[in-house]
Amino acid sequence: MEKHRHFVIHKPWGMISQFVNPAKRKKKLLGELHDFPEGTMAIGRLDVPSEGLLLLTTDGKVSAEIRSNKYEKEYYVQVDGVITKKEIEQLKTGVEIGFNGKKYMTKPGVAFMIEDPKFPLRSMKIRDERHGPTSWVSIIIREGKFRQVRKMTAAVGLPTLRLIRVRIGEIKLGDLEISGVKEVATFM
DSSP: OOOOOEEEEEEOTTBOSSSSOTTOOSOBOGGGTSOOOTTOEEESOOOTTOEEEEEEESOHHHHHHHHSTTSOEEEEEEEESOOOHHHHHHHHHOOEEEETTEEEEOOOOEEEEEOOOOOOOOSSOOOOGGGOOEEEEEEEESOOOTTHHHHHHHHTTOOEEEEEEEEETTEEOTTOOTTOEEEESOOO
């Protein structure tokens, strides 16, 4: 039996977290980053405008384990406006978001202000200072509903401008360059 293979990638902005594009739009796909083995799948997803850590594997059991709520996922989020302690507290305790047409209360997590992490500029410019101040927050959650982090910052009145996943469990994005791919022996 062939040994399973595992990859850590830095998903760039504007890429679909899939190997096949169901809509046949001209978006970049994961297969453009590396010659992945047959049967490679993304563990969870990052939406097209999101960036950062994405894990790929050929092992469905590992994929299901990491997608479970056992593992923290940490995101660095640039928001439109200056975040205050009040919004940080709301993000920590949980906010109401819409999910599948219903109201959903997010589970308590961790949130704190951070300095600008100085990630390289992305291919699509965000905006400049003329549009008002921005700030950065780290949000750590165990769940991962569709566009959850974006919906959480919007719920406290601070729309997300840039979203970068930096950690899943003990696995960190570190200094892996944008579009970088690193094969690892295991995730656990």
